[in-house]
Amino acid sequence: MSVEVQDPSADGQAAAKNNGLASRRLLTDRLQLIGLSIGPLVAAILVASLILIAMGVNPVDYYTYIVNRGLLSPSGIEATLTRMGPLLLIAAGLIVAFRAGIWNLGGDAQFLLGASVVAALAPVLTGYMPVWLVLIVTLVIGAIIGALWSLVPALLRARQGVNEIITTMMMSFLGISFSNVLVKIFFLDPATNVPQTRTLPVEDRLPRLFDTTISSGVLIGLVAILIVHYVMAKTAFGLKLKIVGANAKAAVHAGLSVSALTIGVFAISAGFSGLSGAVAVLGQYGNVRADWNPAYTLTIVPLVFLARFNGFATIAYVFLFSVLSIGSESAARRLGVPNYFTLVTMAILLILLGITEMLDQKRRESRRT
Amino acid sequence: MTLLTAAFLTALLAGAITAGIPLLLAGLGEQLSEKTGVLNIGIEGMMLAGAYLGFLVAWKTDSVFLGFVGGAGGGMLVAAIMALLCVRFGLNQIVIGIALTLGAEGATAMLHYFQFAQTYPRLGAISSLPIPLLADIPVLGPALFNRPPIVYIALLLVAVFAYVYRKTYWGIALQAAGDKPAALDSSGVSVLGIRSVAVLLTGALVGLGGGFMAIVGAGIFVPFMTNGNGFIGIVLAMLARGRPLWVLGGAALFGACLSLTTALQVAGVDIPTDVIQMLPFAAVMGVLVMLGRKANLPSALGAAYVRGAR
Numbered sequence: 114m115s116v117e118v119q120d121p122s123a124d125g126q127a128a129a130k131n132n133g134l135a136s137r138r139l140l141t142d143r144l145q146l147i148g149l150s151i152g153p154l155v156a157a158i159l160v161a162s163l164i165l166i167a168m169g170v171n172p173v174d175y176y177t178y179i180v181n182r183g184l185l186s187p188s189g190i191e192a193t194l195t196r197m198g199p200l201l202l203i204a205a206g207l208i209v210a211f212r213a214g215i216w217n218l219g220g221d222a223q224f225l226l227g228a229s230v231v232a233a234l235a236p237v238l239t240g241y242m243p244v245w246l247v248l249i250v251t252l253v254i255g256a257i258i259g260a261l262w263s264l265v266p267a268l269l270r271a272r273q274g275v276n277e278i279i280t281t282m283m284m285s286f287l288g289i290s291f292s293n294v295l296v297k298i299f300f301l302d303p304a305t306n307v308p309q310t311r312t313l314p315v316e317d318r319l320p321r322l323f324d325t326t327i328s329s330g331v332l333i334g335l336v337a338i339l340i341v342h343y344v345m346a347k348t349a350f351g352l353k354l355k356i357v358g359a360n361a362k363a364a365v366h367a368g369l370s371v372s373a374l375t376i377g378v379f380a381i382s383a384g385f386s387g388l389s390g391a392v393a394v395l396g397q398y399g400n401v402r403a404d405w406n407p408a409y410t411l412t413i414v415p416l417v418f419l420a421r422f423n424g425f426a427t428i429a430y431v432f433l434f435s436v437l438s439i440g441s442e443s444a445a446r447r448l449g450v451p452n453y454f455t456l457v458t459m460a461i462l463l464i465l466l467g468i469t470e471m472l473d474q475k476r477r478e479s480r481r482t
Numbered sequence: 483m484t485l486l487t488a489a490f491l492t493a494l495l496a497g498a499i500t501a502g503i504p505l506l507l508a509g510l511g512e513q514l515s516e517k518t519g520v521l522n523i524g525i526e527g528m529m530l531a532g533a534y535l536g537f538l539v540a541w542k543t544d545s546v547f548l549g550f551v552g553g554a555g556g557g558m559l560v561a562a563i564m565a566l567l568c569v570r571f572g573l574n575q576i577v578i579g580i581a582l583t584l585g586a587e588g589a590t591a592m593l594h595y596f597q598f599a600q601t602y603p604r605l606g607a608i609s610s611l612p613i614p615l616l617a618d619i620p621v622l623g624p625a626l627f628n629r630p631p632i633v634y635i636a637l638l639l640v641a642v643f644a645y646v647y648r649k650t651y652w653g654i655a656l657q658a659a660g661d662k663p664a665a666l667d668s669s670g671v672s673v674l675g676i677r678s679v680a681v682l683l684t685g686a687l688v689g690l691g692g693g694f695m696a697i698v699g700a701g702i703f704v705p706f707m708t709n710g711n712g713f714i715g716i717v718l719a720m721l722a723r724g725r726p727l728w729v730l731g732g733a734a735l736f737g738a739c740l741s742l743t744t745a746l747q748v749a750g751v752d753i754p755t756d757v758i759q760m761l762p763f764a765a766v767m768g769v770l771v772m773l774g775r776k777a778n779l780p781s782a783l784g785a786a787y788v789r790g791a792r
Binding site: 168265269275276278279280282283284286287290291293294297298411412414415418419451453454455456457458459460461463464466467468470471 | 563567571572573574576577578580581582583584585586587588589591592595596705710713714716717720721754756757759760763764766767770771
């Protein structure tokens, strides 16, 4: 496994001249990259600590608790890893879209519709086929549903150049309501009074890893991110997408079929979001309740940006986010710090990461000249 | 049809205006930012800050006017961070916009948790200013011409912005900051200055919209109460292609559907509200599919301006 170096053009010539020097460069670059991520994290914790002190909470207690609950306790790390599965799949879809310069911001509806259709189908299908086949079939269906929900924005963008930020956001609002309609009217579990779909029994869900409660969904997520990373970095298809993203007009002149690629990118990106919904249901929740919407997309978008669309950095950020959110959920119950504090911490972290990236870019520019 | 009584129609129309004004202000605000080339994804956060601060000030001072000032101020506070980070320092507008929305959601929810979660204070109904003669028109009068002054001001803003964009030096400068920032810069006008002012004004407008939701609409602040209104504002601004009147039309359509949702619930019609909530989005998607025109966005939208970089 190799860690990809950001912005290789800056160091390309040095690498060609001297291999030894290049590898030393690579090492310092890697260390700098890690520093660039750790620095803002530490700073964000410091700023957040000040807020905690103002609230009369001991920050050391709070963060010890979060690390203990989200990372060190067996149940905590299991919950963290389980949560990563759907998040990684959404991230994989966003990487593909953003690389190609396409703003698919409709992930929440693609996720929810995938989730509710799968939640409705899976418990029924188990009566007709073996569980392993049900899981495969419903995972595929989830992805297809997500992809279908992006079809109209895809066609509008490819054929008529209609801005996809508008259309995907509209389809997202539309789809969230539509998913609720499906759950409340058509997919309702007749056995309960709670408006929700039928529940998939635990033994029919995605297998758990070893003797833990970790859902194998996290493996699906990791594999998806790694495949996306490899395809974007090493294959002709990935290169084509990057060209379309960098300059669509130039891509047309280079003989690429931009409209076919655009529709393909939408389908892949939205397909991953739908698959994410399927994994969340099949691996973790087992059903979809009415008005349920974890709204993951909005938190994953900035993480993918800050990872600069790099798969490995994305995995690290998603892991960090999962630890933080799982840990603070139980901190809310135990330490009286409302769960909303995670949102504030996330905001501080994103801003500091953004500032660090800007400073790093300035440093690179001054080194180049 | 028992539904179509004058009282029902009045309530429907009045509700549409109450629901539509925040959308209108959010759309006008976003339009202003986008004209100058700033894709302002953070307006949901600015709106929420405006709702919180507007409610707080109105509740503490017992003054509706000061409440609206507080709302605009709350929005500007968040907008100032955006202007500093995205305009001055050129940070990624999407990342910072989402960060500000998340931060404002968290911060206002926490403040609410510590201040109001036990008591849930409410504001009294606010007094309206009937417009002579017009207020006596059946249905239309009570719904549209017997409202708090802020409603008239928000509607007037549409005309003000239309005039400024079309007829004034400032309108041209705003447009140039979004379309040809380098040209504006070389003619001696500060691109960053124009964009900063635009983002701050966006904060004030959007914050006012949030304040309206809390003070006029709900009479109470609850966490996450803007509930995607800011994002609908972004959609409205993009659909309007730079024209304030189109924002008004869009806000009216969405406001009417939101109002219909509550009105039917009150009337006891048994349709899940989600079905009606789908209507405006389905309608606009339908229009887009039929017309399918380009969004006509400023060419420098979303890109930080760095002198000499291009």
